[in-house]
Amino acid sequence: xNHALQRPxxxxxxxLVWRQRLYRVMNSQAFVACLFLLVPVALLAALKxxxxxxxxxxxxxxxxxxxxxRFYGLKNYNYVFTNSTVxxxxxxxxxxxxxxxxxxxxxxxxxxxxxxxxxxxRVFLRTLYYLPVVSSVxxxxxxxxxxxxxxxGLLNHLLGxxxxxxxxxxxxxxxxxxxxxxxxxxGSIGSNMVIFLAGLQDIPRDIIEAARVDGANSLQNFLLIxxxxxxxxxxxxxxTFTISIFRNFGLIFMLTQGGPFxxxxxxxxxxxxxxxxxxxxxxxxxISVVMLLIVLVLTMISFRVLRDRQGA
Amino acid sequence: xxxxxxxxxxxPAAFTMREAQLPLIMTYVLLAIGAVVMILPFVWMVSxxxxxxxxxxxxxIRWLPNELDLQNYSDAFEQTNMPRIFxxxxxxxxxxxxxxxxxxxxxxxxxxxxxxxxxxxxxxxxLTTMMVPFEVLIIPVFLLIRAFPLAGGNDILGQGGTGLxxxxxxxxxxxxxxxxxxFLFRQFYLGFPKEIEExxxxxxxxxxxxxxxxxxxxxxxxxxxxxxxAFLWSWNDFLWPxxxxxxxxxKTIQLGLSVxxxxxxxxxxxxMAASVMAVVPVIILYIFLQRxxxxxxxTSGLKG
Numbered sequence: 293x294n295h296a297l298q299r300p301x302x303x304x305x306x307x308l309v310w311r312q313r314l315y316r317v318m319n320s321q322a323f324v325a326c327l328f329l330l331v332p333v334a335l336l337a338a339l340k341x342x343x344x345x346x347x348x349x350x351x352x353x354x355x356x357x358x359x360x361x362r363f364y365g366l367k368n369y370n371y372v373f374t375n376s377t378v379x380x381x382x383x384x385x386x387x388x389x390x391x392x393x394x395x396x397x398x399x400x401x402x403x404x405x406x407x408x409x410x411x412x413x414r415v416f417l418r419t420l421y422y423l424p425v426v427s428s429v430x431x432x433x434x435x436x437x438x439x440x441x442x443x444x445g446l447l448n449h450l451l452g453x454x455x456x457x458x459x460x461x462x463x464x465x466x467x468x469x470x471x472x473x474x475x476x477x478x479g480s481i482g483s484n485m486v487i488f489l490a491g492l493q494d495i496p497r498d499i500i501e502a503a504r505v506d507g508a509n510s511l512q513n514f515l516l517i518x519x520x521x522x523x524x525x526x527x528x529x530x531x532t533f534t535i536s537i538f539r540n541f542g543l544i545f546m547l548t549q550g551g552p553f554x555x556x557x558x559x560x561x562x563x564x565x566x567x568x569x570x571x572x573x574x575x576x577x578x579i580s581v582v583m584l585l586i587v588l589v590l591t592m593i594s595f596r597v598l599r600d601r602q603g604a
Numbered sequence: 605x606x607x608x609x610x611x612x613x614x615x616p617a618a619f620t621m622r623e624a625q626l627p628l629i630m631t632y633v634l635l636a637i638g639a640v641v642m643i644l645p646f647v648w649m650v651s652x653x654x655x656x657x658x659x660x661x662x663x664x665i666r667w668l669p670n671e672l673d674l675q676n677y678s679d680a681f682e683q684t685n686m687p688r689i690f691x692x693x694x695x696x697x698x699x700x701x702x703x704x705x706x707x708x709x710x711x712x713x714x715x716x717x718x719x720x721x722x723x724x725x726x727x728x729x730x731l732t733t734m735m736v737p738f739e740v741l742i743i744p745v746f747l748l749i750r751a752f753p754l755a756g757g758n759d760i761l762g763q764g765g766t767g768l769x770x771x772x773x774x775x776x777x778x779x780x781x782x783x784x785x786x787f788l789f790r791q792f793y794l795g796f797p798k799e800i801e802e803x804x805x806x807x808x809x810x811x812x813x814x815x816x817x818x819x820x821x822x823x824x825x826x827x828x829x830x831x832x833x834a835f836l837w838s839w840n841d842f843l844w845p846x847x848x849x850x851x852x853x854x855k856t857i858q859l860g861l862s863v864x865x866x867x868x869x870x871x872x873x874x875x876m877a878a879s880v881m882a883v884v885p886v887i888i889l890y891i892f893l894q895r896x897x898x899x900x901x902x903t904s905g906l907k908g
Contacts, residue, residue, distance in 0.1 A: 315810075321718040324811045328710040333726070335707070335781045340733035343744035350743060403638055406631050419894065420639045423646065426890045428840035430858040431879045435645045438652065438872055446648055449665045478642065510627045539739045542842045546862075560739050567743055568847060580740040591735040 344584070350577035357571050368578035378579065380554050381562040388469060388476075388558060389534050396477040397484060397529050401522070404488030405514060418489075422482035429479070433546030436475045437462065440547075465555045468548050472556055475543060480536065484529050491525035492518070524597045531594035535587050559583050646883075653677070653876040660873055676877040680864070683874060686881070688853055689860040693839060696772060696856060700779035700838035701831050707781045708830055709823060712789025713815050717801070734783045739843065746847055749774045774848045775856065779838050785830050792826035793819060828896035832889065839886055857882045 317323060351368055355361035372378050407418055424432060439446045440461035448458035461471040495518065503513050519526070541560045544550060550557035550565065557565075559579060567576035647667070652660055653676050655669040680686065715727055738745075750767040752758060752774075757765025768774030801814045809817065842858045849855055852863075861882060864875035 319810050322720045325714045325718045325720045328714045332707040332711040332781045336733060336783060339745060339778050340736060343741040344736060346744040347741060406635050411631060417635055417639055421642055424642060426886050427883050428858055430842050430861050431883045434861060434875055434879050435649045439645060444661050539737050541739060573743055577743050580743060584740040587737055588735055
């Protein structure tokens with residue numbers, strides 16, 4: 293394809309002038325831009341832009357797949373905000389976030405801080421901590437279901453050795469959500485740690501050295517200097533971590549299916565249930581729109597934070 | 605990182621020794637405890653996959669199997685159509701990687717180098733779509749794939765049949781291009797020295813020639829990053845294949861694992877063996893390509 297576009301030799305003979313003109317059009321910035329963007333932009337328009345609006349449209353309709361969607365007003369939204377199951381799914385999503393994000397973020401920050409020194413085996417340790425991120429949600433869920441297994445699971449075995457009676461981790465209404473939170477924290481420490489490591493590299497070393505010379509110990513240094521300087525990065529991690537919890541479908545599908553008694557029913561699970569369980573596309577779309585709005589607000593916060601950080 | 609290590613070692617030695625000795629031991633202890641907790645589940649998976657049933661369901665914890673038993677692996681292979689499942693996954697992943705690298709680099713080149721009307725608006729619109737997680741678009745994308753014209757019994761308007769539902773094409777479709785990839789390549793090309801391209805253009809090279817002969821051969825690091833991300837997303841994808849695929853012969857590895865989850869109970873040994881097979885390719889690739897991820901540090905949170 294390149295040979296056709298080689299610049300033709302300058303010549304005054306008639307056909308070559310024509311070829312030169314064609315070459316000039318085909319080599320123009322606008323032409324090449326159109327040619328190169330055609331496929332990616334068409335695909336993104338079909339998969340990312342059009343669906344946002346079609347989803348919004350569907351949320352105002354009643355649609356059960358086999359008849360065309362018909363206008364349904366605000367009834368889907370009315371349902372979303374009054375139905376007790378949907379409201380519980382919103383509540384559960386928030387509860388999940390509150391239980392997972394502070395502890396998960398703190399652990400990732402502490403590990404990043406410990407790893408951000410010239411110690412032996414640093415790269416090896418970082419790889420180990422990152423492994424759960426690389427592993428798929430399904431594999432992670434399967435391993436943890438086996439660990440949580442009431443009869444022969446590793447966790448009950450281990451707790452048995454210190455005299456704690458076996459628990460039914462995933463089927464006990466009081467334990468199911470916290471069991472999912474543990475897996476979520478385990479699976480996300482690696483990715484959050486990498487963000488913190490990047491943030492820690494930006495902290496000028498002389499500030500910490502100066503504090504140390506002034507008599508600050510490691511803990512004081514960490515709490516009074518590192519943490520305040522990292523505040524934008526911490527906020528960014530909190531927001532992206534929260535979004536990842538809103539999106540967390542595989543874990544709930546594999547471990548609890550929203551149960552027991554809806555205790556682990558989150559918004560993304562509720563969308564899936566309504567659409568692929570009950571074929572209520574309009575209702576599912578309305579829940580998706582609410583989710584999207586929450587995620588957009590959180591993302592805008594994180595973008596702003598990131599920009600401020602880079603500007604500073 | 606190398607730069608960081610050298611600044612640290614340039615500190616006065618005596619000072620470092622006295623102040624840092626105790627915390628350094630604590631650092632190792634804490635990091636080791638953390639690392640053990642992080643990899644213990646994987647160790648348990650491998651250990652379970654190598655044990656015979658009587659050891660798995662014994663009364664005490666056995667970290668290492670008494671006798672190595674590869675029976676679970678062959679059972680896992682026989683109970684599912686493992687070669688088929690692997691072939692499906694490899695195909696879907698290979699197409700996603702190739703397509704995301706190619707389309708990402710093409711669009712990235714345009715946004716980094718070419719000027720045309722409406723460029724900043726288009727770029728802004730694409731930037732906005734990065735904020736929309738795929739999970740909230742699952743309904744319209746499902747309906748779009750279902751209404752794909754002239755596929756699965758559909759007419760030209762996409763009516764009457766099931767479109768790309770229950771086909772591997774349907775599994776692949778949302779993974780052809782990633783906005784993240786477009787930005788990744790744009791950032792890379794923005795940092796690429798312009799002078800080389802200008803010299804080539806003066807020498808009579810066309811714009812497509814510049815892209816093909818200068819930018820592409822010099823894009824290896826960014827292609828590595830993109831390929832690794834695309835591989836991870838596609839290989840580990842679960843929700844979309846779950847929604848699209850009904851038939852066993854079209855399942856990808858993540859869906860295939862659920863076969864061991866039967867009503868009469870879970871076949872733990874075979875499930876763990878199959879999980880090992882699902883995760884080993886990813887871990888190997890990650891270990892070899894992880895240097896490409898270091899540069900993409902901050903972006904790792906922005907999946908999708």
